[in-house]
Amino acid sequence: MPEMLRKFPVLFLLVPLVVLVLCADRQNWNVFLGTPAPLDSIPYVYRAVVQDYAKPCPRSWRVEVELVPDRRHAYLYLQRDSTRSLPDLGDTLLVRAHFKQGGLLGNFDYGRYLRLNGIAGTAFVRSRDWQIVGTAVSIPLRLRPLMWQYAAYERYKELGLSGDALATTAALTLGYKDDLDPQLKSSFQKAGAAHILAVSGLHTGILYCVLFFLFTCFGLYPPLYEARWHQRIVSGLIVALLIAYAMLTGGSPSVVRSVLFVALLEIAKIWHRQPFTLNALFVTAFLILFFRPSDLFSVSFQLSFAAVASILLINPTLRALFPIPAPPHSIFHYIIRYILGLLTVSIAAQIFTLPLTLHYFSQTSNLFFVTNLMVVPLAFLLMVSALLLLTLGWLPLIDKVLATFTSWIADAMNRSAGWVESLPHAVTYAELSLPAMAGMYLIIFLFVILLNRIVQ
Numbered sequence: 001m002p003e004m005l006r007k008f009p010v011l012f013l014l015v016p017l018v019v020l021v022l023c024a025d026r027q028n029w030n031v032f033l034g035t036p037a038p039l040d041s042i043p044y045v046y047r048a049v050v051q052d053y054a055k056p057c058p059r060s061w062r063v064e065v066e067l068v069p070d071r072r073h074a075y076l077y078l079q080r081d082s083t084r085s086l087p088d089l090g091d092t093l094l095v096r097a098h099f100k101q102g103g104l105l106g107n108f109d110y111g112r113y114l115r116l117n118g119i120a121g122t123a124f125v126r127s128r129d130w131q132i133v134g135t136a137v138s139i140p141l142r143l144r145p146l147m148w149q150y151a152a153y154e155r156y157k158e159l160g161l162s163g164d165a166l167a168t169t170a171a172l173t174l175g176y177k178d179d180l181d182p183q184l185k186s187s188f189q190k191a192g193a194a195h196i197l198a199v200s201g202l203h204t205g206i207l208y209c210v211l212f213f214l215f216t217c218f219g220l221y222p223p224l225y226e227a228r229w230h231q232r233i234v235s236g237l238i239v240a241l242l243i244a245y246a247m248l249t250g251g252s253p254s255v256v257r258s259v260l261f262v263a264l265l266e267i268a269k270i271w272h273r274q275p276f277t278l279n280a281l282f283v284t285a286f287l288i289l290f291f292r293p294s295d296l297f298s299v300s301f302q303l304s305f306a307a308v309a310s311i312l313l314i315n316p317t318l319r320a321l322f323p324i325p326a327p328p329h330s331i332f333h334y335i336i337r338y339i340l341g342l343l344t345v346s347i348a349a350q351i352f353t354l355p356l357t358l359h360y361f362s363q364t365s366n367l368f369f370v371t372n373l374m375v376v377p378l379a380f381l382l383m384v385s386a387l388l389l390l391t392l393g394w395l396p397l398i399d400k401v402l403a404t405f406t407s408w409i410a411d412a413m414n415r416s417a418g419w420v421e422s423l424p425h426a427v428t429y430a431e432l433s434l435p436a437m438a439g440m441y442l443i444i445f446l447f448v449i450l451l452n453r454i455v456q
Contacts, residue, residue, distance in 0.1 A: 010282040017286060021293045043098045047133075050093065051143065053150055054078070054086040055178050060124065061086055065093065072120040074099060081127035089147060090136025097123035116294045149174050149250040152390060159393045160403040165410035168197070172379060173386045175199035175249040184414060190427045191420040192350075192365025193375045196413070199249050200304055202376070204258035206383050207245055211238045235266040254300050260284050261308075278312055281305065299360050303353050310352030311345055314448060318344040320455045339373070346372040351448075355440040358432035366428055371420045378413040385409055 048065035051073065055062045060077040063086075067074060076095060078086070087093055099121035102111030114122070139147050153176050156166055167179040177185075177197065188194050195202060215234045242262055246255045261284045268280060285305055288295055295301045322344065324336050346369045357364045365371065389402040420426060432440065 010279055010286055014282050014286045014289075017289055017293075018296060021289060021296050024293070025297065043096060045094060045096050048074070048076070048093045048095055050087045050089055050091045052146055053089055063087060064119075065095075068092075073118050074120055075114075075122040076130070077122065077124045078130065079125065079127045084127055087132055088135070089143060089150075090139050091132050092134035092136075094131050094133050095123075095125055096129040097125055099123045116297050118294075145247040145249075145251045148248050149176055152248060155390060155393065156386075159389055159399055161407060161410075164414055165407040168410040168414055169382060169386050169406060171197045172199070172203065173249075173383055175255065184417075187414070187417045187421045189361070190363070190365060191371045191375075191417040192368030193371045193417050193420075195303075195307075196375055196379050198254060198300065200254040200300070201258040201261070201308065202379070203383060204242060204245070204255060204262060206380050207242065207387075208238060208262055210384060211241055232270055235270055239263045239266055254304055257284060257288060257301070257304060260287060278309065281308055281312065299356070302356055306352040306356060307349040310350075311348045314348040314351055314451075315344050317448075317451050317455050318348055342372055342376060343369055351444060355432060355437040355444070358430055358440075359434065359437045362431045363427055363429045365420075365426060367420050367423060367426050371417065374416040374420075375413055378409055378416065382406065382409040382413060 047068045049068060050063055051066050052064040057077060060079055063076045063078060065074055065076055066072070074097075076093075076097065100123065101121050102114045114120075152174055153170050156170060161169055164181060164184055167177075167181065167184070170176040171180055175198070180197065185194075185197065188197050212234070215237060239259075239262065242259045246259045249255050261280065264280045264283055268277075288301070319340070322340050324333055324340065327333060350368055354364060385402060385406045389399070389406050392402065393399040
């Protein structure tokens with residue numbers, strides 16, 4: 001116990017916090033659910049401020065609003081009406097609504113899902129039952145990331161992106177997934193590449209690598225990465241730009257998690273500590289759950305932390321099992337090392353996330369390693385190309401070249417996911433209950449311990 005306390009001191013703060021959040025959820029404490037008491041279920045006229053851009057639904061437009069003055073959040077499903085303009089971000093509405101708390105959709109508790117995401121209720125509103133009574137003079141600071149995200153998306157369209165290429169590029173770089181075709185989304189899920197479309201640690205890592213190489217002149221000028229004061233300046237600039245990127249993506253929780261993790265790594269690097277450790281991961285999880293306890297029940301939170309923990313614990317062991325059969329410093333050495341690294345990271349991440357994937361989605365990809373070999377390099381190229389398009393798109397000719405290249409990369413990535421999905425036995429379907437998931441994790445932990453002993 002003293003040895004574990006010395007190696008992972010934050011774990012002894014994180015575990016009690018997780019237990020407290022679980023107990024609070026079981027007791028239905030609203031402070032942990034992230035939303036006040038449910039809305040009144042009788043029709044009533046509310047004053048509401050629009051908190052997001054309208055999102056298309058089959059028979060309506062979904063608008064997230066904050067009710068005045070009690071500040072509860074709700075979803076309004078506005079009836080489609082071609083004669084009326086949709087409300088904009090920051091507009092004030094008068095709405096006559098009959099709110100519902102959400103019920104069960106099969107085995108899925110939609111009402112609980114809404115409450116965990118801070119939504120107190122939903123209502124379908126006919127076109128005659130709402131009107132705009134005020135427009136925002138200035139957008140509040142907390143809503144500006146959404147405004148920047150939407151502006152970047154519109155900029156993509158102005159520069160010539162369209163169709164699935166636009167939808168994929170916007171999802172990968174901005175976290176804007178409203179235009180994704182359901183069939184395309186399903187292809188990525190079945191191919192084991194759903195994480196590509198959800199802005200997360202992979203995208204933050206790509207941007208971090210690009211910024212690091214730029215600020216250190218691709219490693220050609222040693223003082224930029226050896227001198228301590230240069231390291232602090234570079235680390236500060238990288239973290240600041242990653243925070244700006246997180247805001248550009250609309251403040252997505254997965255991006256906030258990854259940026260916080262990178263900030264901790266940079267602080268550790270400045271103080272000459274080993275940066276990429278489980279303790280840094282525990283610190284990130286503790287800070288997030290301390291300020292947003294309901295994130296514990298978020299699927300993306302669970303999958304992202306399970307994947308990173310799995311990479312930290314299992315990837316070094318897997319790398320040791322597969323030595324590189326090529327002379328050091330040769331071109332083949334670097335190629336094989338890259339391919340093996342991508343494969344071992346993919347396998348490691350899959351091991352800890354497999355039980356969660358089966359429990360929540362009842363399916364898993366059997367060919368995820370094939371997908372990652374093709375899609376991850378394309379995602380790197382697409383992200384770099386799209387960000388260059390946003391920054392250099394005002395230059396004549398260059399904008400067309402970058403837009404064409406970006407569209408080509410996005411189409412290639414979509415085709416790659418579709419090809420893997422079409423292969424025989426690409427997907428395994430299986431339902432996993434909560435007790436079965438716990439048993440599966442027990443088997444995985446025993447396997448990891450055995451694997452470490454074999455390697456040692």
